[in-house]
Amino acid sequence: MTDSAESRADLHSHTTASDGRLTPYQLIAAAAQRGIRFLAVTDHDTTAAHDEARKSASEFGVGFIAGVEITCEAAGGEVHLLGLGVDSACERLQQLCREMQVRRLDRFKEMHARLQAAGVTFDLPPTQPGTSPSRPVMARALVAAGRAGSEDEAFARYLRKGRPGYVPHRREPVGTAIEAVQGAGGVAILAHPGLYPDGDAAIEDARRHGLDGIECLHPDHDEIHVQRYMKIARKHGMLVSGGADYHGPGHARSHFFGKRFCPADEFIRLQMAMAGRSSRTSL
Incomplete structure (x- = not known):
């Protein structure tokens, strides 16, 4: 090869x-x-x-x-x-x-809502039409808000499976x-x-x-x-x-x-x- x-x-x-x-x-x-x-x-x-x-x-x-x-x-x-x-x-x-982006945006908002309910308050990150919001974007928002020291920490504390902000994908x-x-x-x-x-x-x-x-x-x-x-x-x-x-x-x-x-x-x-x-x- x-x-x-x-x-x-x-x-x-x-x-x-x-x-x-x-x-x-x-x-x-x-x-x-x-x-x-x-x-x-x-x-x-x-x-x-x-x-x-x-x-x-x-x-x-x-x-x-x-x-x-x-x-x-x-x-x-x-x-x-x-x-x-x-x-x-x-x-x-x-x-x-477009269908996947709607599902992603719904998931993104649900992640934020679950974190808010768990006492992790911060502003919902803005999204642009046609883009695909994701957990890494949420992790960066958590870091910017002082809720985590790094993206890895944000995932470990809030966004991985079993953590308060985790929401599974609706898959095709x-x-x-x-x-x-x-x-x-x-x-x-x-x-x-x-x-x-x-x-x-x-x-x-x-x-x-x-x-x-x-x-x-x-x-x-x-x-x-x-x-x-x-x-x-x-x-x-x-x-x-x-x-x-x-x-x-x-x-x-x-x-x-x-x-x-x-x-x-x-x-x-x-x-x-x-x-x-x-x-x-x-x-």
């Missing part, structure tokens, strides 16, 4: 449109500074960053890949589905994103998410299966619904995970993806930005798949 670094293609990143710390412009500028040649912007349940990111990528000479990360359910648990090479204007995809079936991604001309990739209680079962469930590939290379995957998921991908003739899952400076994975890439030969396969899917859906 060709060295991952040769492609310089990072296929997983986030902006302030969801739970990232950088605006789309700042993210692209940071990618260019770190020598990233291709970057997929994959915010949670929204494509709101695409226009600014695409324009910024042109300015900085970075290849922009329109992406999204959809919160869904497979094998009875929460998983994330990456859509790569999607048409941001596809109404089917946008309808799903993985098959629905895959259909939306593929209907928008994109390829459907199961994100970081090593983070799920049973990644193999999640892959199999998603594969039965038409999954295109697996994110094998991720900062939270050690070499054993990488080789395991590469083997599964090859067994089923699936695509392989990889990226830093970058959320901005100060995040636990920040140092992987500019170091974690999709393997060059696998990126070529992904490019061909994205081009083929896009041409078929535009007919």
Whole structure:
């Protein structure tokens, strides 16, 4: 397999449109500074960053890949589905994103209400239309209000499962998410299966619904995970993806930005798949 670094293609990143710390412009500028040649912007349940990111990528000479990360359910648990090479204007995809954003906003408000009821008083963080409010945004608000010394502390005290501000996601079936991604001309990739209680079962469930590939290379995957998921991908003739899952400076994975890439030969396969899917859906 060709060295991952040769492609310089990072296929997983986030902006302030969801739970990232950088605006789309700042993210692209940071990618260019770190020598990233291709970057997929994959915010949670929204494509709101695409226009600014695409324009910024042109300015900085970075290849922009329109992406999204959809919160869904497979094998009875929460998983994330990456859509790569999607048409941001596809109404089917946008309808799903709007539905997910409404659920996220309801969840966001419920988290705040539960914290208020527990005596943790602070202002509800403002949200912008088309964006996806999340627990990291709530954690930053708790830190700003002096209710926690860091985002990690905010999660540990208030936002993790079993804590007073925790509210579970209302998830979309993985098959629905895959259909939306593929209907928008994109390829459907199961994100970081090593983070799920049973990644193999999640892959199999998603594969039965038409999954295109697996994110094998991720900062939270050690070499054993990488080789395991590469083997599964090859067994089923699936695509392989990889990226830093970058959320901005100060995040636990920040140092992987500019170091974690999709393997060059696998990126070529992904490019061909994205081009083929896009041409078929535009007919």
